[in-house]
Amino acid sequence: MSEIVDLSILNAIYKIIEERSREQPEGSYVCALLNDPKGINKILEKVGEETTETIIAVKDGNKEEIIYETSDLLFHLLVMLFECGVTPDDISAELARRFK
Numbered sequence: 001m002s003e004i005v006d007l008s009i010l011n012a013i014y015k016i017i018e019e020r021s022r023e024q025p026e027g028s029y030v031c032a033l034l035n036d037p038k039g040i041n042k043i044l045e046k047v048g049e050e051t052t053e054t055i056i057a058v059k060d061g062n063k064e065e066i067i068y069e070t071s072d073l074l075f076h077l078l079v080m081l082f083e084c085g086v087t088p089d090d091i092s093a094e095l096a097r098r099f100k
């Protein structure tokens with residue numbers, strides 16, 4: 001089933017998120033999110049913002065904007081999942097379980 005649900009780029013970004021969390025390099029946007037004093041609420045705010053921006057792009061019928069905003073949303077969802085200890089493989093397994 002893994003050849004059908006290809007999440008390889010999401011896995012690669014998730015691994016970078018893990019690495020940033022471990023190594024804490026200066027200027028990292030991921031670290032800025034993970035270290036924000038608002039904690040998980042900062043990440044959830046971003047997920048909410050990017051969801052809204054994606055919805056607006058879809059309502060506007062702008063394909064380029066849909067791709068751009070959905071990418072922002074998926075990235076912030078990955079940071080959220082990392083904070084929750086959920087991996088892309090967990091999501092992949094659930095999607096594969098539902099696959100008919």
Ligand SMILES: N=c1c2ncn([C@@H]3O[C@H](COP(=O)(O)OP(=O)(O)OP(=O)(O)O)[C@@H](O)[C@H]3O)c2ncn1[C@@H]1O[C@H](COP(=O)(O)O)[C@@H](O)[C@H]1O
Nearest residue numbers: 013016017020027028029030031032046049071072075076
């Ligand atoms: N895929 C992404 C990615 N997508 C979007 N973004 C950032 O997400 C933010 C989008 O939010 P906004 O448009 O609201 O921009 P903003 O005003 O800067 O954000 P706020 O100040 O409001 O929080 C921008 O700063 C983008 O740069 C990303 N930042 C990082 N990545 C990946 O994460 C990796 C690690 O990034 P660093 O931690 O920065 O090294 C990178 O190599 C990329 O692969």
